[in-house]
Amino acid sequence: MTQTISRRSALAGxxxxxxxLRLSGTHAQTETGTGSGPSKHGLPGSLDDTPRIDAWIxxxxxxxxxxxxxxxxxxxxxxxxxxxxxxEELKLPLGRLSLVTADTARTPNEGYTAxxxxxxxxxxxxxxxxxxxxxxxxxxxxxRFGVPANxxxxxNGQVFGVDGKRISYGELxxxxxxxxxxxxxxxxxxxxxxxxxxxxxxxxxxxxKVTGGVAYVQDMRPDGMxxxxxxxxxxxxxTLRDCDTSPVEKMRxxxxxxxxxxxxxxxxxxEWTAVQAMRTLAATTTWIERQELPDEVxxxxxxxxxxxxxTTIHDxxxxxxxxILVEGTFSRPYLTHGSIGPACALAQFADQKLTVWTHTxxxxxxxxxxxxxxxxPAENVRCVHAEGAxxxxxxxxxxxxxxxxxxxxxxxGRPVRVQLMREQEHAWDPFGPGxxxxxxxxxxxxxxxxxxxxEVWSQSHMMRPGPPGTLIAARLKSDAAPPAPPVALAQPEGxxxxxxxxxxxxxxxxxxxxxxxxxxxxxxxxxxxxxYLNVLSIESVLDELAVRSGQDPVAxxxxxxxxxxxxDVIEAAASRFGWTARVKSSESTGxxxxxxxxxxLEAWCAVAVEIEIPRLSGVVGIRRVVxxxxxxxxxxxDGVRNQIEGGILQAASWTLFERVTFDxxxxxSVDWSAYPIMRFDSVPExxxxxxxxxxxxxxxxxxxxxxxxxxxxLANAIRDATGVRLHQLPLTPARIRKAIAx
Amino acid sequence: xxxxxINGESxxxxxxxxxxxxxxxxxxxxxxxAKYGCGLGQCGACTVIVDGKAxxxxxxxxxxxxxxxxxxxxxxxxxxxxxxxxxxxxxxxAAQCGYCIPGMMMRAQALLNRDPHATDEAIRAELQPHxxxxxxxxxxxxxxxxxxxxxxxxxxxAGTGR
Numbered sequence: 023m024t025q026t027i028s029r030r031s032a033l034a035g036x037x038x039x040x041x042x043l044r045l046s047g048t049h050a051q052t053e054t055g056t057g058s059g060p061s062k063h064g065l066p067g068s069l070d071d072t073p074r075i076d077a078w079i080x081x082x083x084x085x086x087x088x089x090x091x092x093x094x095x096x097x098x099x100x101x102x103x104x105x106x107x108x109x110e111e112l113k114l115p116l117g118r119l120s121l122v123t124a125d126t127a128r129t130p131n132e133g134y135t136a137x138x139x140x141x142x143x144x145x146x147x148x149x150x151x152x153x154x155x156x157x158x159x160x161x162x163x164x165x166r167f168g169v170p171a172n173x174x175x176x177x178n179g180q181v182f183g184v185d186g187k188r189i190s191y192g193e194l195x196x197x198x199x200x201x202x203x204x205x206x207x208x209x210x211x212x213x214x215x216x217x218x219x220x221x222x223x224x225x226x227x228x229x230x231k232v233t234g235g236v237a238y239v240q241d242m243r244p245d246g247m248x249x250x251x252x253x254x255x256x257x258x259x260x261t262l263r264d265c266d267t268s269p270v271e272k273m274r275x276x277x278x279x280x281x282x283x284x285x286x287x288x289x290x291x292x293e294w295t296a297v298q299a300m301r302t303l304a305a306t307t308t309w310i311e312r313q314e315l316p317d318e319v320x321x322x323x324x325x326x327x328x329x330x331x332x333t334t335i336h337d338x339x340x341x342x343x344x345x346i347l348v349e350g351t352f353s354r355p356y357l358t359h360g361s362i363g364p365a366c367a368l369a370q371f372a373d374q375k376l377t378v379w380t381h382t383x384x385x386x387x388x389x390x391x392x393x394x395x396x397x398x399p400a401e402n403v404r405c406v407h408a409e410g411a412x413x414x415x416x417x418x419x420x421x422x423x424x425x426x427x428x429x430x431x432x433x434x435g436r437p438v439r440v441q442l443m444r445e446q447e448h449a450w451d452p453f454g455p456g457x458x459x460x461x462x463x464x465x466x467x468x469x470x471x472x473x474x475x476x477e478v479w480s481q482s483h484m485m486r487p488g489p490p491g492t493l494i495a496a497r498l499k500s501d502a503a504p505p506a507p508p509v510a511l512a513q514p515e516g517x518x519x520x521x522x523x524x525x526x527x528x529x530x531x532x533x534x535x536x537x538x539x540x541x542x543x544x545x546x547x548x549x550x551x552x553x554y555l556n557v558l559s560i561e562s563v564l565d566e567l568a569v570r571s572g573q574d575p576v577a578x579x580x581x582x583x584x585x586x587x588x589x590d591v592i593e594a595a596a597s598r599f600g601w602t603a604r605v606k607s608s609e610s611t612g613x614x615x616x617x618x619x620x621x622x623l624e625a626w627c628a629v630a631v632e633i634e635i636p637r638l639s640g641v642v643g644i645r646r647v648v649x650x651x652x653x654x655x656x657x658x659x660d661g662v663r664n665q666i667e668g669g670i671l672q673a674a675s676w677t678l679f680e681r682v683t684f685d686x687x688x689x690x691s692v693d694w695s696a697y698p699i700m701r702f703d704s705v706p707e708x709x710x711x712x713x714x715x716x717x718x719x720x721x722x723x724x725x726x727x728x729x730x731x732x733x734x735x736l737a738n739a740i741r742d743a744t745g746v747r748l749h750q751l752p753l754t755p756a757r758i759r760k761a762i763a764x
Numbered sequence: 765x766x767x768x769x770i771n772g773e774s775x776x777x778x779x780x781x782x783x784x785x786x787x788x789x790x791x792x793x794x795x796x797x798a799k800y801g802c803g804l805g806q807c808g809a810c811t812v813i814v815d816g817k818a819x820x821x822x823x824x825x826x827x828x829x830x831x832x833x834x835x836x837x838x839x840x841x842x843x844x845x846x847x848x849x850x851x852x853x854x855x856x857x858a859a860q861c862g863y864c865i866p867g868m869m870m871r872a873q874a875l876l877n878r879d880p881h882a883t884d885e886a887i888r889a890e891l892q893p894h895x896x897x898x899x900x901x902x903x904x905x906x907x908x909x910x911x912x913x914x915x916x917x918x919x920x921x922a923g924t925g926r
Contacts, residue, residue, distance in 0.1 A: 097861025097898060224857060231862030232853045232869065233846055234797030234838040241796040249791070294779065294787040297803075362801050362809055362897050363863040411799075412861030412898045444802040660857055664903070668860055671899030694806040694895060702891040705901040 051509055053484060053517075053547065054143065055133035055387060067146025068092065069204045072130035075158070076200040078151035079108065085179045085192030086118045089148060092132030093140040094124040094383060095227060097412040098725055099661040100140050102225045106657055107145050110211055110219040111152035114179045114191070124385040124407035134384035134486060136415070136547060137515065138624055138723025141657060145721055153208040155200050162194045213655070213717035220717070222660035227409075239379050239408035240366045240441065247368070248277055249293040250429045250440040251300035253286040253307060254450055255498070257688045258544065260284070260309040270303045279303065280432050283500030287429050289438060300443070313686040316542045322353040322458045322750070325479050330536035335513050336523040339530030343472035345464035348566045352461065352559040354751040356543050356682035357454040358691070360699060363411030365418030366441040369430035376403045376430065380423035381410025384486060388420050391487030392427045395496035395503060403427075414672070415548040416452050416486050418442055424493035445692040450494060453682055454548030455481045455541075457518060459559040465567040471582060474531040478556060480518025481538040482508040485546040492546075510537045511551070515621050521553040521730060524560050525619055526582035543684065550620065550729035554673065555751075557618040557730025558737055565615070565738040566747060575615050575738065576601050585619075587626050587652050590714055592617050594650035595628035598712050610635050612743025616734030624723040625653040626714075629670065629731040631706075633739045637762060640755035642678055642740065644706035649731070652714040653724035662724055663711045669728030670709055675700035677733045679752055766826045770795075771839030781827035786810045788826050789836060797837030797866040801895075808894030811867035812836045816878065818871040820893075837866040840873060848918075849873050852911035853904075860898030868894050872908040880919040882912060 052058045056071060063073050072078070072092075080088045089108045095101045101121050109116045122128055124135070132144055156176055163181035164171035166189065175182040182188045213220065230237045255262075267279040270288060275295035280287040288303055290296040316324035368379040376398065382388045385405040393400040410419055422442055430438045442450075458479040466472035490496040490503035497503060511517030519535035568578035576596045583589060596602070596615070604613050612635060617628040628650050634643040651666050679698050683691040691697035733751075741747050746761040768775050770793060779788045784803075789795045789812070801809030803822045810822040813835040841847030846854065849869050859865050868891060875882050875890045882890070887908050896904065 097859075097863075099860075224854065225859070228854055228857060228859050228862065229843055229846070231859055232837075232850045232865055233841060233843045234795060234836065234866065235843055236796060237862065238796075240799065243791075243794065292779075292787070293791045294783045297787075360897050361863075362807055362861075362895055363799060364801070409861075411863035414897070441800060444804060444806075664857065664860060664900070667902055668899035671901055672897070675899070693804055694802060699895060699897065700899075700901075701895065702888045702901065705888070705905075709902050 051484065051511055053134065053137035053511055053515060054139045055384065056143070064206050065204055066150050068130060068132045068143045069147040069150055072147070073203040075151045075155055075202055075204055077130050078148055079112070079155045079200060081155070081191050081195045081200065083192050083195065085190045086120070087112055087114055088120050088122060090122045090129045091144045091148065092124050092130040093144045094135040094407040095409050096135060096383070097409070098665060099225055099658065100135070101227055102223055103141060103657040103661055104145060104148055105226065106218045106221070106223055107149045108152045110216060111149055112156050113176045116218060116223065118179060126385050126389045127404045131386045134387065136383050138620065138725045142721040142723060145657060149210065150208040151204055153210050154204050157209055158199055158202070159191055159194045162199060163189050220656050220659065223658055237409060238363065239368060239381050239410055240363060242368055242379060242408065242439070244368070244437045247437045247439055248289050248291065248433060249296040250287055250289045250426070250438050251296045251443070252425050252440065252446070253300055253304045254446050254494070255284055255309055257311045259314055260311045263308045263310050265307040267303065269306060270299045273299050273302065278432050280429060282428065283498055283502060285428060285495055285498040287425065289429055289433060311687050315684050315686050317686070318684050321355060321456050322351060324542065325456055325458050325538065328538045328540050330479065330538050331510070333535045333537070334532065335519055335535050336531060336533040341473050341475065341530050341532065343464055343466060343530060345466040345472050346567070346570050347462065347464050348563055348570060349462040350563060350747065350749045352459040352555060352562065352749045354457050354555045356456045356545065357548060357676055357680050358448060358451045358682055358697060359414050359417040359454070359548055360697070361411040361413055361417055361447065364442040364444055364447040365422035366410060366439065367423040367426035368437055368439045369423070369426035370437040371430045371434050374402055376427060378403070378405045378423050378427055379408045380405055381408060381413065381419045382423055383413065383416065383419070387486060387488045388423055391420070391490050391493055391496070392424055394490035395424060395493055395499070396427060396431065415454070416546040418447050418451060420487050420492070421450065421494045424495040428495050428499065448692040448697060449689045450544065452485055452544050452546035455483060455518065455545035456543070457552060457555045459555055461559050461563045463563050463567055465571045469571055469573060471526065471528045471567060472530060474524060474528045476522055476524070476560070477534045477536060478519050478522050478552060479536040479538060480552055481541045481545050482510060483517040483545070483547050483551040484509040484511050508539045508541065514623060516552065518552040519556070520551045520621055521556040521618060523622060525585065525588060525622060526564070526579070527584055528582065543682070543689070549672070550726040553618070553620060553726065554676070554729045554733055557616070558733040561616045561618070561731070561734030562737050562747065565741065579617060588617065588619060591626045591628040591650040591652050594712055594714060595630050595648055598650065598710065599630035599648040601630060608634070610637060610743055612739035612741070614735040614737065614739025614742055616731035616738065618727070618730040620723060620727040625651055625727040627651045627666070627727040627731050629728065629735040631735040631739050633736070633743060635740065635743045635758060640758035640762070642736070642753070642758070644674060644704070647706050647709045648712070649710070649728060650712045650714060651724060651727060652716060654716050654719040654722040656713060656715055657721070659713055662713060665725045666711045666728045667709050669726065670732045671700060671705065673729045673732035674706070674736060677736045677751060677753055678704065679754070681752055766830055768826065768829055769831065769833045771835055777826065779826055782825050785812070785821040785824045785826055785829060785834070789821060795836050795838050799863055799866065801864070807864070808867040808871065809864050811870045813870055813874050816874060818874040837869055840869070848914045849911045852914060853907045856903050856907040856910060858900060858903035858907035860900050864894060864896045868896070868904055872911065876912050876915055880912065880916045884909065
């Protein structure tokens, strides 16, 4: 069998390459939907898929530059970071640059804005394209001046000669100058000369967001726009029994009621009319429902009893070594993405062409899915990214886009805006899947880990469009698309088994992934995928082994890890926290530590926490959090901090509060009272993030790096404060009180 | 027809009396800052100030607002001339997706208007009705602290301080 080295696995370094080769032959679907095959052109980042320089960089006669990216702003600061990269290499002031984000009619196809890949895929491509564009402009100046290019200097959008001659980019640019393919190597700016990259440049999108500007797809109001709402079935498998549309059709301001199979929607002149019409329609509709959900009371057992496809993803040494045994069954419930803004989209159908404005993470895949759903040629569908509220993965964005497309077809020519209601967003979210990890490990008489056995059970974390059947509307309409087949993301990035292989040096170590093709609840990608529970479980067991063998948890980690960059972040977090000198201020104080390298391939992150748990209440108060992170070359240090701070607070919320609830028929956690998340009374007293700078290094994805280490640090701090180890998430006050009392 | 006083201007709106203020602000008056988040008063994204108090515009029908003073985020300043609360959020880069932020700013403004000396504890307690999913809480708290420190001398000069 011929082995091919994919771009992703080549990035991974030697250790992960072994795993990738072992699994080659299976379909290597990646989380971004790109980069899985062999390198096409030997070019860096997304240039390998889209090699033309002017696909990324365009310069007009005024000397201003348009930067094009196939990635999308999700509130993570992508726009600002990509502009910094382009400005640095083009030697243009930031103010002379504009950015076009994901649009099937204009930008490169960079798959999904997912998996913390945007800076390494798009940032790398734009950096090289910009550097090569600058050199092409310089060469053109050299040709015109009749001097060698190395005699010229470039700054501020102008090329300077030795004798006071100068010429601007606007004068230099001519047809086709940048219409060439990129070459494999570029003259990149040295980190020592950076003036824009590695600087905390303020986010370009924040001023509009804090002054009421048009900042989101929700704020778009094209002329003639109509408002729509959908009526979703009350449960997954429900079918329409009876529906009386006449009372709604008679309502003043209602333009149209749409019924297509089990898909129901209303279109009105005004938004509030659409909401009232939706409520009336829901009240006059009856459904046939089925009891098909598992028993939530024992979700872990229900998941482990499902049929599974089992893969040994790591196997070294031989088990059965003596020592102190630690074992535990860790589980997390289904979690919801919980965007504060329910999903929204606009669509307009005119002249047989459909345009959809959407906050999807993958405009090209969504275009194909919508075209498939509507049986239209893909070239007649255009998807344009417009920002929504933060998504943290595959949420309702694509479903709202499909709803808008369905409804726009009913009123040709008119733009239709649809927004989901809170209860629809909560009930129909493609949840972060419920998961189980069983872990068993032994520490020998020498104080070293002698055995490690990790098994993980999870359904797919990758049910994004592509296939039309990933869209709710496509499943509900009368000529319904077939259900989309479950996708197992391959190692080394992994899906449910992401981060399941421990980074620690353990001689006898086996890791088994149980992929569950069934999907008891709708699920898909949510920030860090399986990485959160796998890291939390690994770091909990590691902590327990240290405690039981009388070793300090941080020293125990350092004893078992060789990677110098892992050691650096662990040591940085521990020293900034004051780990070795830590003193409990009361008997309810707890200290905890967690470490992970995201996907075992991306940024390194270590987190230390101090908490307080009053015994009577069991309520976790977070006093302080100290994190250290290494993301390689930093583009925007404040952007990295913002992502890590956000990751810490969000992961703390998952760990302490969150659980999707359901009965045997319906999801029941359909608002913020039934699905509580962190509020200000639970926010830590302080959060510090320390950046380990690596000038000149590659970019490593950072936005999801804090999830696992934060959960682990909290679980370990609760153990430290109470003396008991909890395994079932969320770690609620009731569970903590019960465990203490036992 | 209902007459509302929005950011100091009298505006006649056609919406039916039961229409929540949020939909009037966004759809009839074209004001973007107040956001639909839950329609239930659980998240705070729609918060505006009515007669000095922070209210959820998603559950406040316009009929009860006849003749009362409504302030939205647009009333605190503009993109070209941001007010102190807006400048503080920009200075602290206190947003990720930013969808929840206008509501937070309005409640904070109402608090600081009535108590320019609000303590950190008071600010935290005041923000309890508001949700942020990106985890920007630490920056939001810093931005409000900064806004308070900026606004206090002016408030005292105007005689509204303690």
